[in-house]
Amino acid sequence: MNDFVAPQDSTALVTGANKGIGKEIARQLADAGFTVHVGSRDLDRGEQAAKEIGGDARPLVIDVTDEESIAAAARAVGSLDVLVNNAGIMADDAKAPEASMDGFRRTYETNVFGVLAVTNAFLPALRRSPRPRIVNISSGTGSLTQSADPAHPFAVSVGSAAAYRSSKAALNALTLYYAQALDAEGFKVNALAPGLRKTDLTARAASGGDPAEAAEAAVRLALLPDDGPTGAFVSWDGSTVPW
Secondary structure (H helix, E strand, C coil), rough: CCCCCCCCCCCEEEECCCHHHHHHHHHHHCCCCCCHHHHHECCCHHHHHHHHCCCEEEEEEEEEEEEEHHHHHHHCCCHHHHEEEEECCCCCCCCCCCHHHHHHHHHHHHHHCCCCCCCCHHHHHCCCCCEEEEEECCCHCHHHHCCCCCCCCHHHHHCHHHHHHHHHHHHHHHHHHHHHHHHHHHHHHEEEEECEECCCCCHHHCCECCCCHEEEEEHHHHHCCCCCHHHHHHHEEEEEEEC
16 A cells, blocks of 8 residues: 555546556545546446546546547646556557558557647646646557567567557657656656556456556656656666666
8 A cells, every 4th residue: 555645636637547557546546635537438437437446536538539539628627737648559469560550550549649639638737737747658568678688578579569569669759758848847757667467458468467556656656756757767666667
C-alpha cells in the first residue's frame, strides 16, 4: 500500500481506465485524494469502473481515436493537474515483413495519434494547473537500445510485434518533444515502462505481474515535485530505461 497524498483539489484524467493498468492507476490516484476522470469509450463500463474505484472517481466518455469524442471530453473538464495517457492496443504481434498495413494504422491511431490528440486537447486545462504532469504509459519493448542488444530478451524475439513496439518508440519520442516544449511552463512529461502485467493486451500478458505495481510507479510520476525529472523514460522499479 502506498502513502501518496495529492495536493488539495487535484484533478486527474486516465484514458483507458475502465480496466487493466489504467483502472488501477485511477484507483490509486483516487486513494491519494484526486478527483479522477475515468476515461472509457463506453459509458456503462466507465460508470461501473468509477463505482468500483470509489472515492471521487467520475466516468468520462473518451475515445482517443475520435476527435469529436476527445473535444467533448475536453469541454467537460475545466481544469486538470495530471493526464495519464494509458489507452493502448496491440492490433497484431507480427514481425515487420508479415505485419499488415491495417494493423500498423490501427495501432498507431491509438498508441501515437491518440496520445497526440488527447494531450493537445487537454493542454488548456493542464495550463490552468500550478503543477501540470503528463504520464505516458509506454513499454520497455519500445526501447531501441534494448531491442538492438543481442543479449537482451527483447532482441531474442527478433522483431516481433513490430507495430506495437515501434508505436511505443514513437511515443517515447513524443514524450521527449513535449517535455522540451513545455518545460518552461513547469510541466513534467515522462514515459513509464510498466513491465509485463496481467491484462488482456495479449495472451502472454495473462502471466504478467500485478498491475498495481505498475500503477504505483505511474502515480509517483504524477506526483513529481518541481525538481523532479522531465523527458525521462522510467521503468516501474524507478530505474531509467535507455531510449
